[in-house]
Amino acid sequence: MNPSPAPRPRFLLTRRGFLGVSIGAVATVALAACAPAANWVQPDGAQVQGAERRRGGTGKVTTATLTAAPTVLDLAGATAPTWAFGSVPAPVIRLGAGDTLKATVRNQLEADTSVHWHGLALRNDMDGVPPVTQQPIKAGASFDYEFIAPDPGTYWFHPHVGVQLDRGLYGALIVEDPAEPGGYEDEWVIILDDWLDGVTATPDDVLDELSAGMGDMGGMGDMFMRMGNTLMGATSDLLGGDAGDVYYPLYLVNGKPPADPTQFTGRAGEKVRLRIINAGSDTAFRLAIGGHTLTITNTDGFPWNRSKSTASSSAWANATTRSLPWMTARSPSSLRPRANAIAVSPSSAPAAPRQHRRPM
Ligand SMILES: [Cu+2]
Structure with missing residues (x-):
């Protein structure tokens, strides 16, 4: 185009x-x-189509329909109006490396939208970044994405329009490696998110506040404060400085708040692959499982050889761990008082799962 x-x-x-x-x-x-030069490669140009053809792929097709629409999220009994692809997060989309994904996105929002396939190497005209790689999907319209997913890994998807990804419009995209030996008994998909939509404001409200300059007053030494929905001077030693500009009242794990935590069950001694995605817009998380060492196996879909990580927007971790009495996910920020928890109970001891919280 x-x-x-x-x-x-x-x-x-x-x-x-x-x-x-x-x-x-x-x-x-x-x-x-x-003005675009005549010889520029267009997102759907012959070169892009040729590269996709040369990928070949398996020919196997996975289909999905994502309907972006207003919904109400249940946060431990409180309700938060938001936008989502049905649920928060959307159902996992899973396919094998080299398979083709055909995903129809229907826009039932009163706003333009798109879907960007985060982290995936894919043909440019399916990358979902209006107005660069496609025109926005208008209210009431739909768009058919179709591409080969060449590389195995843990990816996710979200709109690339405005601040819509800070609502509930996201989900996991998992590309399996058919050649992988495995060696684990279970797999958990864990999506972390910083949340305010429908609780304290909307992401667009916050963007207006930030655009007015209220959130950009760093350099106050050790001082920090909350002003409206923004933070001033929030710092983190772990992050080496700035810890974000937005005040989030909640952290969600798979769309659930601490008072109604997501629960996973693992058998004693088994090995679990964790596919961890940080869908937060302004938060880096530390993630731990009490009494256990996480082994990082991959980031962004590629093998990685270190033992500790902060999950940020640029480093997804597929961690494998021996299980596990409980897990915590918490933000390192100096002004993030609420930790979330994933309660896990070994199936050999089916007592009520414990929920672990620590003060920041
Ligand atoms: Cu992204």
């Missing part, structure tokens, strides 16, 4: 937490400033 001249962005954020937004805004500026 030929990118049409884009409207001038009304903001340009460079804070880490809004990286996706800022990349989109930078691309928009670039498009507005330069």
Whole structure:
């Protein structure tokens, strides 16, 4: 497609937490400033189509339908109006390396949307980044994504429009490696998220606050404070400085708050593969299982050889662990008082799962 001249962005954020937004805004500026040269490769150009053909693939097709629509999330009895693909998170999409995903996205929002397949190496016109790789999916319209998923790994998907990924519009995309030897008995998909939508504000409200400059007053030494939905001067030694700009009242694990935690059950002694995804917009998480050592096996789908990690937007960990009395996920930020918990009870001791919380 030929990118049409884009409207001038009304903001340009460079804070880490809004990286996706800022990349989109930078691309928009670039498009507005330069008329596309005739010899540029277009997102759906012959070169892209040729590369996809050369990938070959298995020919096996997995289909999915994602309907983006307003919904209400149950947060331990409290309700939060949000936007989601049915549930939060969306049902896992799983296929084998080299298989083709055909995903129809229906937009029942009163806003443009798209779906970006985070981390996946895929044909450019299916990357879901309006207005660069496609035009936005308008309200009431739908779009058919179709691409080969070449590399095994733990990926996820979310819109690449505005701050929609900070709502409930996300889910896991898992590409299995048919050649992998395995060596584990179970697999848990764990999606971490920082949450405010429908509780304290909407992500668009917060973006308006940040755009007004209230969240960009770092450099106050050890001082930090909350102002509205933004943070000033929040720092983290672990992160080496800035710990984010947005106040989140909740951290969710697979769409569940601490008062109604997601629960996994593992048998004593078995090995479990954890597929961990950080869907948070402005939060890095530390993740631990009490009394156990996590072994990082892969990040971003590729083998990795270290023993500890902070899960951030650039490092997904497929951790494998011996099981496990409980697991905690908590943010390292200096102003994040609420930890979440995944309660796990060995099946040999079917007592009520324990929930573990620690003060920050
Ligand atoms: Cu992403």
